Every structure is written in C-alpha cells, then in structure tokens.
Amino acid sequence: MADNKDIDEATGTDTTGHDWDGIKELNNPLPRWWLWCFYGTIVWGVAYTIAYPAWPLVNSATAGLLGYSTRAEVAEQIAEVEAQNAEVAAVLASADLSTLSPDDPAHRYGVAGGASVFLANCSQCHGAGAAGVQAGGYPNLLDDAWLWGGSLEDIEYTVRHGIRNDTDPDARWSEMPVFGDILSDEEIGQTVEYVLALSGQDHDAALAEQGLVLFEEQCTACHGDAGEGIRDLGAPTLNDAIWLYGGDRETITETITYSRFGVMPAWGPRLDEDEIKAVTLYLHQLGGGE
Amino acid sequence: MTQPPASPPSLYAAREPIFPKRVKGTFRTLKWWIMGVTLAIYYLTPWIRWDRGPNLPDQAVLIDLAGRRFYFLWIEIWPHEFYFVAGLLIMAGLGLFLFTSALGRVWCGYTCPQTVWTDLFILVERWIEGDRNARVRLWNADWSLRKVRLRVTKWAVWFLIALATGGAWVFYFADAPTLAGQLLTFSAPLVAYSTILILAATTFVFGGFMREQVCNYMCPWPRIQAAMMDESTLTVAYRHWRGEPRGKHRKAEGADQLGDCIDCMACVNVCPAGIDIRDGQQMECITCALCIDACDEIMERIGKPRGLIDYLALSDEEAETQGAKPRPIWQHVLRPRTILYTSMWSLIGVALVYALFIRSDIDLTVEPVRNPQFVTLSDGAVRNTYTLRIRNLTADDRDFRVMLTSDEILRIDVETDGPVANHVTVPANETMQARIYVIARPDDPAADAVTTDLRLWVEDVETDDRAGVSTIFNGKG
Ligand code: SF4
Ligand code: SF4
Numbered sequence: 204m205a206d207n208k209d210i211d212e213a214t215g216t217d218t219t220g221h222d223w224d225g226i227k228e229l230n231n232p233l234p235r236w237w238l239w240c241f242y243g244t245i246v247w248g249v250a251y252t253i254a255y256p257a258w259p260l261v262n263s264a265t266a267g268l269l270g271y272s273t274r275a276e277v278a279e280q281i282a283e284v285e286a287q288n289a290e291v292a293a294v295l296a297s298a299d300l301s302t303l304s305p306d307d308p309a310h311r312y313g314v315a316g317g318a319s320v321f322l323a324n325c326s327q328c329h330g331a332g333a334a335g336v337q338a339g340g341y342p343n344l345l346d347d348a349w350l351w352g353g354s355l356e357d358i359e360y361t362v363r364h365g366i367r368n369d370t371d372p373d374a375r376w377s378e379m380p381v382f383g384d385i386l387s388d389e390e391i392g393q394t395v396e397y398v399l400a401l402s403g404q405d406h407d408a409a410l411a412e413q414g415l416v417l418f419e420e421q422c423t424a425c426h427g428d429a430g431e432g433i434r435d436l437g438a439p440t441l442n443d444a445i446w447l448y449g450g451d452r453e454t455i456t457e458t459i460t461y462s463r464f465g466v467m468p469a470w471g472p473r474l475d476e477d478e479i480k481a482v483t484l485y486l487h488q489l490g491g492g493e
Numbered sequence: 494m495t496q497p498p499a500s501p502p503s504l505y506a507a508r509e510p511i512f513p514k515r516v517k518g519t520f521r522t523l524k525w526w527i528m529g530v531t532l533a534i535y536y537l538t539p540w541i542r543w544d545r546g547p548n549l550p551d552q553a554v555l556i557d558l559a560g561r562r563f564y565f566l567w568i569e570i571w572p573h574e575f576y577f578v579a580g581l582l583i584m585a586g587l588g589l590f591l592f593t594s595a596l597g598r599v600w601c602g603y604t605c606p607q608t609v610w611t612d613l614f615i616l617v618e619r620w621i622e623g624d625r626n627a628r629v630r631l632w633n634a635d636w637s638l639r640k641v642r643l644r645v646t647k648w649a650v651w652f653l654i655a656l657a658t659g660g661a662w663v664f665y666f667a668d669a670p671t672l673a674g675q676l677l678t679f680s681a682p683l684v685a686y687s688t689i690l691i692l693a694a695t696t697f698v699f700g701g702f703m704r705e706q707v708c709n710y711m712c713p714w715p716r717i718q719a720a721m722m723d724e725s726t727l728t729v730a731y732r733h734w735r736g737e738p739r740g741k742h743r744k745a746e747g748a749d750q751l752g753d754c755i756d757c758m759a760c761v762n763v764c765p766a767g768i769d770i771r772d773g774q775q776m777e778c779i780t781c782a783l784c785i786d787a788c789d790e791i792m793e794r795i796g797k798p799r800g801l802i803d804y805l806a807l808s809d810e811e812a813e814t815q816g817a818k819p820r821p822i823w824q825h826v827l828r829p830r831t832i833l834y835t836s837m838w839s840l841i842g843v844a845l846v847y848a849l850f851i852r853s854d855i856d857l858t859v860e861p862v863r864n865p866q867f868v869t870l871s872d873g874a875v876r877n878t879y880t881l882r883i884r885n886l887t888a889d890d891r892d893f894r895v896m897l898t899s900d901e902i903l904r905i906d907v908e909t910d911g912p913v914a915n916h917v918t919v920p921a922n923e924t925m926q927a928r929i930y931v932i933a934r935p936d937d938p939a940a941d942a943v944t945t946d947l948r949l950w951v952e953d954v955e956t957d958d959r960a961g962v963s964t965i966f967n968g969k970g
Binding site: 209217218219220230232233234235236237238330331332334343345346347348440443444445490 | 502503504505506507508703706709710862864865868869870871872873876878930935
C-alpha cells in the first residue's frame with residue numbers, strides 16, 4: 204500500500220485520499236481491536252433484544268428467550284420478603300396484643316407493618332399523619348381522646364368491625380337525635396351555652412343556667428352527668444378541649460340541631476388477621492394509646 | 494474531486510508488537526522500588542490487623558459495604574461522613590494536578606497500575622522468553638513445541654499474577670483471613686468469585702496484551718493531563734541541538750561534524766510505548782524515563798556527557814538551543830501554578846485533619862414531625878413530636894439522657910424509655926431512633942405562641958459528653 208500513500212505535508216500524516224475542495228481527511232487509523240469491540244457490541248445488542256423483552260408489537264412486546272420480566276421479578280421479591288416474614292406474621296396474627304412485649308420482634312414487625320397498612324387503607328380519611336380531618340369529622344388518632352376507647356383491645360375491635368356500617372352486625376353504633384325536631388331554636392341556644400361552659404369556654408352564664416336543665420333532660424343519658432362522655436355508646440366527652448367537628452358556638456349549634464355521626468367500614472373482611480393486629484399496634488403507639 | 498487511489502488506505506491498524514529491552518540505570522532502579530512498594534501496599538494492606546476492641550472488625554483497612562462503614566486504621570467513617578472520602582478524592586485530584594504540572598506524566602510513568610502491572614508482566618516475559626532479541630525471534634518463529642511451551646508458561650504465570658490481583662481486591666471488602674478460608678473451601682459468596690475473575694481477566698488482558706494501547710486509546714487521563722502541562726513542565730525529551738546530526742560511523746569522514754547521537758537505537762529499543770523520543774514530544778510517551786537510562790549508558794560508554802535524553806521543559810529547548818545553560822530542576826518545579834496547587838492541596842488536607850479532630854463520637858439529628866404540627870390533648874395541652882436519631886460512634890453501648898433547654902416552660906417525654914425516665918441506650922456502633930414528645934401545658938405561653946425555640950440534647954450519662962440540636966415548638970397560635 205506504500206505506493207498509494209498520500210501524505211499530508213503539514214502534519215506528515217497519511218490521508219484517507221478523500222479530498223473536498225482541496226481539504227483532505229487525515230487518516231489516524233483506529234486500532235483494529237477497537238473495531239472488533241464495536242462489532243462485538245452490535246452482536247451483543249442484537250442478542251440482548253432476542254434474549255430479553257424488547258421489540259414492541261401491537262399489543263405487547265417480544266417476551267425474550269430468557270422469559271425475564273421486571274414484574275415477575277418484583278413479585279418474586281415480594282414473595283421472598285413475605286416468606287421471610289411468614290413466621291413473625293403468624294406469631295402476630297395469633298398474638299394477644301395486650302400481653303405482647305414491645306421488645307418482641309412480632310411487636311416491632313407490627314408497628315412497622317401497621318404504618319404501611321395505615322397509609323394504604325386508613326390515611327384517606329384519617330390523614331397520612333393520623334391527625335384526622337376536623338372538617339370531615341374524621342377523628343384525630345394521635346391525641347388522648349377516644350370515642351370508643353384507646354386500649355389495644357378497643358382499637359382492635361373498632362378496626363375489625365368498624366362504626367355504623369350495615370355490613371357488620373357487630374359494628375359499633377352510636378346515635379344522636381336530631382334536636383332541631385325536639386327543641387326550639389331558643390332551647391338549643393341555651394344548651395349550646397351550657398356545653399360551652401362545660402368545656403371552660405366563654406359563654407353567657409344566664410343562658411347556660413337554663414341550658415343545664417335541658418342538658419340534664421336530653422343529653423346526660425349519653426354524654427354523662429358532667430359531659431364526660433360514655434364510651435360504650437360512643438358518646439364523646441364534652442368537657443375537654445377536643446372536638447370532633449369543632450367546639451365553637453356555631454359548630455356546636457349545628458351539631459345539636461342536625462346531629463352528626465361518622466361511619467367507618469369494617470376492616471375484618473378486608474385485611475388479614477396480622478394486618479389488623481399490626482395497624483392496631485401502630486395506632487396504639489402514636490401517642491394516644493391507653 | 495481527484496481520483497482516489499486505487500486501493501484506499503486502511504482505516505484500521507493492527508497493534509504493532511513492542512519488545513522493550515532490559516535497561517539499567519537510575520530511573521530503572523527507582524521504578525523497581527516504586528513497583529515493589531506499590532505492589533506490596535496493594536497485596537498486603539488487607540492483611541494488616543488493627544485492634545479496635547471486641548465489637549468492631551480488626552482489619553486495618555476495610556470497606557464494610559453491608560455495615561456501611563469504612564475503617565482506615567484508627568479512623569472509622571460513617572456514611573454521613575462521606576465528605577471525608579470526597580475530600581480525599583479532591584486531594585488526590587489536586588495531587589495529580591500538581592505532579593502533572595511539575596513533572597508531566599509522572600503518574601503514568603511510575604505509579605499508574607497499568608504501568609506497574611505491565612512492567613511486572615514484561616519482567617515475567619523476559620524471565621521466560623529472554624530479552625528483546627530472543628523475544629523478537631520467538632515472535633517471528635513458526636509454532637513449535639518450544640514456542641508453545643514458552644507461551645503457555647508465560648501465560649500461566651501472568652494468569653496467576655492476575656488472579657492474585659483480583660484476589661487481593663476482594664480482601665478490602667471483607668475480613669481477609671476469613672474470606673481467604675472461604676475462597677479456598679469454595680464457600681465464599683458468588684460475588685467474590687466473579688469479582689476476582691473479572692479483575693483477573695482485565696489484569697491479564699491489559700497487562701499482557703493491550704499494554705500501551707490502554708494508554709493510547711482507552712485511558713482518559715492523558716487527555717486531561719494535557720490541560721495541566723505548559724512549557725515549563727518537565728518531560729522526557731531529547732536534546733536534538735546536541736545530538737543532531739546523528740550518525741553511526743564515528744570513524745568515517747566528516748564525523749567531527751556529527752552530534753552526540755550515534756543512532757544506536759538504544760532509546761527506541763527500551764521504550765515500552767514503542768516510540769522514538771528523538772522525534773520530539775509524542776502522545777504515546779508515558780515519561781517512564783527508561784530511554785534516559787538507556788541513552789546515559791551509551792553516552793558514558795562513548796565518553797560523552799550524560800543527559801542527551803533528559804527531563805527537560807519545552808522552554809529549555811529554546812533557551813538551550815541559543816546556548817543557555819540547563820536550568821536547575823527547582824526552577825521548573827517551583828512555579829506559581831505548582832505553588833497554587835500545593836497550597837490548595839494542603840488547605841484541604843488541613844481542613845480534613847481539623848474535621849477529623851473536632852468530630853464528636855455522638856451525633857444527633859432531630860426531625861420534627863410536621864404532619865400534624867401539633868396535637869391538642871384533652872386537657873388543652875399542646876404536644877409536639879420529634880424523631881431523634883442518635884448515633885453512637887463508639888465501640889461500647891452508651892446510655893444517654895435526653896433533655897431540652899428553652900426560654901419557655903416545656904416538658905419532655907421520651908417514648909422509648911429505658912428503665913430510667915427519659916433515658917435511651919444506644920448500642921455500640923449503631924444509630925438509634927427515638928421518638929420524643931414535648932408538651933406545653935394549656936396556660937404556658939408556648940401553647941399559644943406560634944413557635945417557641947428550643948434545643949434538644951442528648952448527654953452521655955457517664956462521660957457527660959453531649960450533642961444538641963436547635964429546633965422549634967409549634968403552638969396553637
Ligand atoms: S495513560 Fe492512563 S493507563 Fe496509561 S499510564 Fe497513564 S494513567 Fe495509566
Ligand atoms: S519515549 Fe522514553 S520516556 Fe517516553 S515512554 Fe518511551 S522510554 Fe519512556
């Protein structure tokens with residue numbers, strides 16, 4: 204090939220012989236092994252698309268000879284983790300929560316797993332932080348006020364059967380009459396003043412005095428003599444600082460006039476036994492558990 | 494367009510084999526020492542023991558990926574202290590800048606693993622197949638029993654070295670004696686074997702066959718180095734003003750007109766890059782300085798001064814051609830640029846050492862729970878929740894008391910109580926998460942304020958060492 208060498212004068216480098224308006228392309232040859240590597244990558248690329256899912260078809264893509272799929276891999280990983288946890292989950296499912304020690308691995312597993320169960324199933328109403336939504340009447344689960352009790356047993360029962368639903372005959376059931384049909388507006392106003400007084404808020408003392416009579420007639424059966432609430436009936440405490448729907452004059456008037464109560468589905472049929480226990484443990488340790 | 498030549502030149506070139514000849518001299522000796530020291534460091538470091546007490550590994554240098562710790566002698570680096578590693582990498586970078594601007598490709602010539610292992614492989618090659626001439630003969634010879642025997646022996650020894658190279662690497666990531674036992678009984682993790690094999694394969698191919706091709710075509714470093722070199726940088730160069738015109742026939746007529754170069758090709762024969770330094774500075778030259786040794790030997794033999802090939806700067810060429818004396822080394826090395834690199838390097842070094850000394854062996858982070866910001870309790874008190882992460886960087890379990898300081902009255906309540914109220918025990922060498930509640934009573938100002946400043950503390954019960962973090966308390970306001 205020495206005969207047809209075309210050397211560029213300025214650099215002393217061989218040229219490819221290509222010439223564009225007097226400009227010549229220098230030839231700095233690439234190492235041959237580099238070329239082979241390049242061919243190798245092409246072969247590898249083609250082989251890869253045959254071995255793995257790659258080519259788009261109308262409704263799917265080629266599956267690849269190796270039968271690999273990321274979805275299957277995730278399923279496998281989930282199954283693996285579940286198998287790893289099977290033992291502790293079984294312990295949790297059959298555990299008596301009130302005697303389960305916080306140092307027990309099943310307890311730790313429950314708290315951690317319960318957080319996920321809560322986020323997936325409960326946070327839609329109770330909020331991701333479990334602080335409830337006052338405007339919707341979804342109770343705050345972090346504080347020390349419980350409509351139906353905050354012991355592990357009570358929480359577990361509530362989760363399992365829910366509140367005021369038609370699907371579970373064992374659901375907890377509370378009922379508050381629509382006092383707008385029973386009392387006059389004036390009477391309701393007097394009762395409201397008394398309820399304000401109960402929780403230590405600003406109120407009209409004269410009206411509240413009359414309200415006391417009405418309260419004893421109409422309300423103490425459920426809310427207790429001092430407005431301390433009765434948990435068996437799901438009747439909230441009225442003499443504390445916590446209000447499910449709001450504790451100002453206007454909201455209380457509305458509550459008494461139209462009555463309110465919440466609904467919660469029964470999670471017994473929807474969640475596994477260990478999930479119910481897990482979410483119970485999780486809720487109990489959020490700061491309000493009894 | 495003119496007619497292209499009948500058969501166009503090939504755009505690809507096969508590797509030209511290089512047969513570096515043995516050489517003796519100052520730089521060769523220096524390189525043997527550097528090779529010995531660097532290889533010893535690499536192969537032996539994982540085997541050095543370092544007593545850290547019963548709870549921690551006793552390997553002096555260990556990268557514990559699973560436990561997320563880096564142990565280096567008495568220093569133990571946690572993931573949150575990765576800035577130490579970043580700092581060391583920056584120092585390494587600046588160090589390379591410094592050496593490159595002063596001494597050109599000195600990294601390539603002396604300490605790069607590619608150079609060191611290639612040197613080692615060439616040494617093996619010479620032991621088995623003989624020096625340059627014998628190797629050239631063997632290369633050109635037809636395949637025979639002898640050639641096969643020599644080749645197979647050489648490859649076998651190379652492969653053993655390569656295997657040891659890959660083998661040493663994995664010992665940095667696990668307890669070396671344990672892993673060595675597992676490797677021998679075939680019970681080591683699969684990833685250990687695959688890592689060893691991959692590194693063995695690259696060592697074998699790069700050191701045995703690709704050699705200068707790695708530097709010429711694969712390595713990005715020479716491309717970057719060019720940016721750090723200038724006309725005052727020392728590189729290996731040929732004093733053409735002294736050597737030219739070159740000529741072999743010293744007895745022939747007109748020999749007194751010749752320069753000092755006797756065109757013996759000694760410098761070309763020893764060059765591992767396969768180039769002729771007399772053609773001037775070239776991309777392929779890794780400044781291994783072996784041609785200096787080769788030429789010096791010749792100059793001594795023919796009774797001429799040494800240094801026909803020497804460490805020179807481009808600026809010397811001009812000066813010396815005009816008859817100036819060679820400049821002393823320190824004038825090349827001490828330049829604003831190198832001084833700048835040195836001071837940056839030292840500054841970061843000092844900062845790192847300082848950071849190392851002031852770092853405490855307790856570390857506290859506080860994450861206030863912001864959903865919800867506060868919880869009202871039935872008696873009207875306001876409660877905030879905080880998640881504390883307490884790191885115990887020592888090798889013993891430690892008992893901490895959790896405290897708070899604030900201008901306002903606030904009460905603290907630690908959920909993960911130990912037997913004593915508001916105490917947490919953090920196991921040795923671990924991070925523990927503790928949830929704490931801070932409560933303002935209904936009529937304390939903090940309950941109604943928008944925010945109240947406070948500082949949370951953990952204090953070692955025995956030593957009173959403490960760490961604190963400032964945060965805020967959210968009230969109803
Ligand atoms: S060019 Fe790259 S591989 Fe070659 S010696 Fe220099 S740093 Fe090492
Ligand atoms: S020219 Fe000299 S310094 Fe450069 S690589 Fe070759 S022998 Fe080494």
